[in-house]
Amino acid sequence: MHALLLATFFAAPTADALLHKYDDIMSPATFDLEAEMVAHRDDGSVRTYKMRVLKGDGDKVRVYFQEPASARGQEMLKVGDNSWIYMPSLKRAVRLANRDSFMGGDFNNADVLRVNYEADYAATLGDSGDPEKLLLELKSKSADAGYDRIRLFFGQKNEMPVRAEYYAASGKLLRSADFAEVKDFGGHQRPAHIVMRNELAVKRFSELNTTSMKLDIHVPASKFALDDLGR
Amino acid sequence: MIFVLLLAVVHADVTGYVSDRLQGTGVRTDTSLPTRDLPKWQNLLELNAQIKKTLGSDLHFAYADLSLFSQQGGGYITDDGAGPHSVPDHNVAALHPFAVPSELYISSTPDEHLNLLFGRKRIVWGSGLAWNPADVLNPAKDPTDPTLQRAGAWMARAESVFEDFTITALVAPQVTEQVSGLPTHFLAYPSWDAQDGHAHFLAAARLYALWNQTDINLVYYFTNNFNDDIQHRSRVALSFSRYFFTDYELHAEALLARGSTRLYPCDNLFACAAPFGEFKRDDGALYPRVLLGTRTLFSDESQLSIEYLYQADGFKRSEMATLLSLLKRAHDNQISIANMSGDSSAAPQKFSFTPLRRHYAFISFQRPKIADDWTASAFLLADLEDFSGLATLSLAWSATEWLTLTAVDFIPFPGKDRVSEGSLLPFDNRVLFEARVFY
Numbered sequence: 001m002h003a004l005l006l007a008t009f010f011a012a013p014t015a016d017a018l019l020h021k022y023d024d025i026m027s028p029a030t031f032d033l034e035a036e037m038v039a040h041r042d043d044g045s046v047r048t049y050k051m052r053v054l055k056g057d058g059d060k061v062r063v064y065f066q067e068p069a070s071a072r073g074q075e076m077l078k079v080g081d082n083s084w085i086y087m088p089s090l091k092r093a094v095r096l097a098n099r100d101s102f103m104g105g106d107f108n109n110a111d112v113l114r115v116n117y118e119a120d121y122a123a124t125l126g127d128s129g130d131p132e133k134l135l136l137e138l139k140s141k142s143a144d145a146g147y148d149r150i151r152l153f154f155g156q157k158n159e160m161p162v163r164a165e166y167y168a169a170s171g172k173l174l175r176s177a178d179f180a181e182v183k184d185f186g187g188h189q190r191p192a193h194i195v196m197r198n199e200l201a202v203k204r205f206s207e208l209n210t211t212s213m214k215l216d217i218h219v220p221a222s223k224f225a226l227d228d229l230g231r
Numbered sequence: 232m233i234f235v236l237l238l239a240v241v242h243a244d245v246t247g248y249v250s251d252r253l254q255g256t257g258v259r260t261d262t263s264l265p266t267r268d269l270p271k272w273q274n275l276l277e278l279n280a281q282i283k284k285t286l287g288s289d290l291h292f293a294y295a296d297l298s299l300f301s302q303q304g305g306g307y308i309t310d311d312g313a314g315p316h317s318v319p320d321h322n323v324a325a326l327h328p329f330a331v332p333s334e335l336y337i338s339s340t341p342d343e344h345l346n347l348l349f350g351r352k353r354i355v356w357g358s359g360l361a362w363n364p365a366d367v368l369n370p371a372k373d374p375t376d377p378t379l380q381r382a383g384a385w386m387a388r389a390e391s392v393f394e395d396f397t398i399t400a401l402v403a404p405q406v407t408e409q410v411s412g413l414p415t416h417f418l419a420y421p422s423w424d425a426q427d428g429h430a431h432f433l434a435a436a437r438l439y440a441l442w443n444q445t446d447i448n449l450v451y452y453f454t455n456n457f458n459d460d461i462q463h464r465s466r467v468a469l470s471f472s473r474y475f476f477t478d479y480e481l482h483a484e485a486l487l488a489r490g491s492t493r494l495y496p497c498d499n500l501f502a503c504a505a506p507f508g509e510f511k512r513d514d515g516a517l518y519p520r521v522l523l524g525t526r527t528l529f530s531d532e533s534q535l536s537i538e539y540l541y542q543a544d545g546f547k548r549s550e551m552a553t554l555l556s557l558l559k560r561a562h563d564n565q566i567s568i569a570n571m572s573g574d575s576s577a578a579p580q581k582f583s584f585t586p587l588r589r590h591y592a593f594i595s596f597q598r599p600k601i602a603d604d605w606t607a608s609a610f611l612l613a614d615l616e617d618f619s620g621l622a623t624l625s626l627a628w629s630a631t632e633w634l635t636l637t638a639v640d641f642i643p644f645p646g647k648d649r650v651s652e653g654s655l656l657p658f659d660n661r662v663l664f665e666a667r668v669f670y
Contacts, residue, residue, distance in 0.1 A: 041603040043602075092355040095480050097478050097528060143476075225397065231338060231340070
């Protein structure tokens with residue numbers, strides 16, 4: 001009996017459990033975080049964006065861009081499969097596709113706005129080739145998913161994501177991400193530093209640093225309405 | 232006044248830009264329009280500030296988007312029948328300094344589902360990118376650069392916002408008098424300029440719904456002498472926007488109204504009291520204006536947008552020919568134009584567009600990152616009846632996070648007919664350089 005319990009305790013998690021855990025780590029039910037995205041370009045120069053990200057119950061995310069001055073006032077909203085960007089210069093919001101580049105960096109909109117892999121992907125466990133890592137193979141369930149296929153690597157011990165590889169339907173590797181600097185944000189542990197590499201333009205990469213994060217916040221549902229953008 | 236403004240700015244969020252726009256125009260004197268006030272070179276300096284100040288909490292705030300414009304121009308040429316010749320530099324009203332409070336309002340959210348707004352705001356409910364035929368509220372935008380026009384309408388608005396739908400009601404009084412772009416009288420003309428005794432306003436009710444991943448707007452407008460001389464006019468507008476096949480955004484907007492306030496040329500001057508008249512104002516016919524468009528993003532992040540505009544009240548070929556004939560007769564200073572917006576309370580446009588005909592196409596293509604911070608764009612505006620129009624090519628360089636340099640070339644093309652809409656454009660080329668510093 002004890003042996004069975006121990007075996008169960010130390011058994012590798014199921015694919016669905018691991019996927020659920022990834023969503024819990026990277027996208028808790030509600031949060032209010034501040035982040036900085038540093039885009040490194042081909043010529044070696046960088047562009048830095050500061051933003052505030054609000055996530056409400058369900059698949060709702062709103063992003064406020066605070067820096068640089070040329071992007072200040074821009075907002076993005078994601079409700080389910082719908083995405084919009086509010087442009088202060090246009091005084092209006094326009095619809096976005098999930099696969100659009102996020103602020104011209106190496107993340108796409110789905111990477112930042114829609115971390116709900118349980119909804120978008122079917123998961124199976126794979127062989128990571130490294131005893132220190134677990135591998136989750138994700139296959140898109142709908143055309144709205146940001147990628148056709150994702151390989152997610154986790155630490156064997158803490159089950160924290162350490163690396164992701166994002167593939168097109170053709171099988172081509174589009175992007176890769178490395179997750180690092182696991183931090184405690186009020187009892188919630190998650191990687192605070194993500195480096196996303198554009199595998200099609202290898203000199204380019206973007207870093208996303210989470211500087212603060214509050215969980216279990218109450219955000220009125222109307223904050224995730226299209227007509228609230230710009231307020 | 233400045234002191235009050237400075238006090239207000241303290242503890243407020245302030246952003247904005249300084250823009251300097253230098254343009255050279257190859258003026259044509261062989262068009263039907265006068266060119267006496269059209270400078271060959273022009274410099275426009277814009278100082279812009281966007282100020283947001285919370286009033287007690289985030290739920291209540293005051294917002295201002297203010298621009299001050301200073302302009303210089305020179306090098307005038309005209310043809311008054313004796314051939315093209317230079318005109319000495321002179322005072323041109325359109326080049327005077329002026330201010331534009333594009334937006335200036337107080338917003339209050341006393342309840343999660345209720346927002347109240349008073350002041351000037353640009354509200355765009357239509358889904359069109361280059362043009363919004365259903366917009367009867369705001370100053371028209373520049374289709375070659377829709378980001379340029381941010382000026383809105385003065386209004387009182389109540390909006391009830393829910394997750395999947397919004398109900399809006401607003402009343403917008405017309406500005407009847409203004410000084411240097413700043414309004415002094417609303418709703419009715421003052422006694423010292425009593426052009427009429429009417430109340431000039433627009434009232435609107437709108438329902439927005441997010442349904443089946445589609446943005447849908449249904450708007451009812453009631454106008455009374457709002458920017459025209461029609462009383463008690465109802466209009467209905469519809470718009471939708473949705474992504475299809477993952478990467479293809481499809482949008483449409485339409486405005487339905489009976490009668491048209493468009494000025495039509497009189498084809499028999501002996502029978503008409505004036506060369507132009509609102510001949511279809513009260514004919515009871517339905518004149519829809521419809522825009523259909525699609526937009527897609529390619530794997531290299533290039534973006535293509537194609538839009539088609541239909542105006543049932545647009546000029547037919549014979550009416551266009553009559554118009555051009557009348558303009559030719561009125562050539563000598565009877566009709567005044569400049570390369571400015573017709574609305575002096577709006578921001579100056581790079582290109583002012585008033586669609587006269589029935590069928591148009593707007594095509595834009597943007598290719599970002601041709602090098603790290605370089606973006607190339609092309610835009611085509613075409614009258615699909617005479618195939619005349621305007622093409623623009625632009626190159627923008629975001630040299631730093633706070634500086635963008637842009638070069639634009641405007642190239643009109645006359646089309647297949649000698650009498651075409653494109654032939655009205657009083658220039659054969661315009662080159663523009665802009666430096667914009669964000670702060």
